[in-house]
Amino acid sequence: MMRLLLLVLLLALAMWFGPLVLAQPGYVRIVVAGYTLEMTLVGLLSCLLLVMLLSWLVLRLLRFVWLLPSRSWRFWQWRRRQKAEQAFQQGLRAFARQQWQDAAALLQQSLQHHQHQQEKQMLAGYAAFYAGQKQQAEQLVQALPESDANTWFVKADLLIQQGRAAEAAQLLQPRMEQQSTACGLGQLYLYSLQQAEQWQSLLEQVPTALKQRWFSKSQWAVQRYQIYPKAISSLVQQGQFSEQADYWQQLPGKERKSVAAAIGRAWAKANQGQTEQAERLLVNTLALADVELAWPYLRQIPLGNSVLQLRKQVQHWLRDHAANGYLYAVLSWLAAQEGELEQARLAWKKALQYQPELATFGSP
Known part of the structure; x- marks a missing residue:
């Protein structure tokens, strides 16, 4: 509304002053160094307006020329960033498809732009390593x-x-x-x-792992079985295990009394020919809830003929849990220990019926 009023006001002024200026245009005389310049007032205003317009255009042109290098540089930087981002995206897709040669080349190209540089170097290092380019992988990792x-x-x-x-x-x-x-x-x-089989050092680090919570509660329940059975049995075979040793005593009591630790001790006793003690230890510590996690390590314990008590316990559990395939797997293992191969085969077939994933372990 305000703009419309201003426009009407300007038109009214033009209608009023226009005829007056045309009737009496006036003139301006400028004398400089012997030169005389005469023109009407309207002509002078028009010249001034034209000069101002030309000056503005010249300044715009000079500013454009001055900023041209920086604009060109920004353009090429933008193009470079676009190509790097595109290479990064394609490299991630190749990485996910495990096309290591393509992933290594594309991720290397993506390093031309500094955005997410560290993440790109890590992925490029892995891709180069999997592609067999170990020297390039080492260079990328060393640059982190x-x-x-x-x-x-x-x-x-x-x-x-x-x-x-x-x-x-x-x-x-x-x-x-x-x-x-x-x-x-x-x-x-x-x-x-664990991979280096430095079992004593591994047990020494357990209190720190528990204190600093390197694993969640559910993760540690699984991790116990990956640590204690092999660590204890290996140390016993090397003659380096003792329940009075500092690395064992510094463990929390819950860890020392865990089923995973008991399986390790039973494994060691069985390998030393103490099969009855090994079976008794398993009967006293193994619970129904532990059978699934314990199975991969339990099946490696050579109990021989000392299986009667453990078999009775498993059969007792089966009365209320007849669809538990892991219990049938334990029965199959116990039957195989006594040389009852037909019973072992039938029990294993029953185990696979309820728990098909047991096939990954192979028959006992």
């Missing part, structure tokens, strides 16, 4: 910042995948002393010790 925990994780992980778990454990040890709260590094550290 030393202060980042992810750098140590990638270095150790690649060492483990090359079968150099002991070097990975040695690499992570000082880092874990400085940054024991890093859950990802802690988990990898325990895994490296």
